[in-house]
């Protein structure tokens with residue numbers, strides 16, 4: 665990694681996709697590919713973060729994002745200080761702002777944060793002297809997820825520009841959908857949102873985004889189909905039908921996938937709710953499902969974010 669690459673990022677924190685330039689996104693994806701190659705070849709994974717300590721601060725559950733950030737830090741030689749909400753003094757009434765003041769005083773070299781409040785990562789970025797990587801806030805932003813998805817499509821389709829991706833299901837409560845719409849807008853792709861009325865976003869943020877009610881219309885001409893789980897933790901659950909009724913109307917099966925291009929690939933950020941938004945036959949289809957290809961890209965993307973954002 666050269667110093668000029670670091671200087672080329674236009675921002676100090678990875679908070680969302682809209683604040684990144686197209687060049688930032690391309691640099692992050694390029695770096696992630698380098699890391700992926702080095703990891704696969706077991707060569708040249710330099711310990712560029714040796715001596716650094718990264719604070720992981722997850723105030724919401726996570727399997728993929730937290731583990732990938734920790735694995736990436738270890739691969740680059742950094743150590744982890746993990747704040748766990750469930751065993752922390754927030755359970756004794758300590759405020760989030762006091763927590764940040766104390767932890768910041770310990771001098772972490774970067775903070776990876778997930779929080780249910782959309783303002784939390786921005787607040788932390790203003791309070792601390794180190795880079796902040798947003799590992800998901802509220803319904804609004806999950807930038808490392810969008811970079812994982814973009815890297816997967818770049819590998820499978822060679823580009824984002826000119827691609828059409830359907831994002832299906834609970835778009836209204838999805839930070840993954842928000843970040844993917846922003847990324848496709850930046851890189852010249854088109855997004856079809858396929859949602860029932862009760863999971864439709866209040867506004868369509870970009871001119872490259874179109875809204876559909878049915879798979880038949882929404883998947884036409886699509887190169888990729890991203891399924892989303894129903895984010896029950898962010899909604900009034902009385903709005904949604906039971907799992908079987910939802911699957912009947914909005915679950916992705918092979919029959920419905922046939923509305924997309926014959927070589928369209930299926931993505932899912934995880935966690936999947938099998939038999940609700942996606943059938944096993946699609947999730948485990950070795951020819952169409954790219955879901956575990958996304959898994960392969962999580963550590964390289966987090967490595968790219970850490971080594972490009974850390975000073």
Ligand code: CP
Pocket residue numbers: 725726727728729730800809933934935
């Ligand atoms: N996609 C995603 O953010 O998964 P986790 O909640 O397990 O991190």
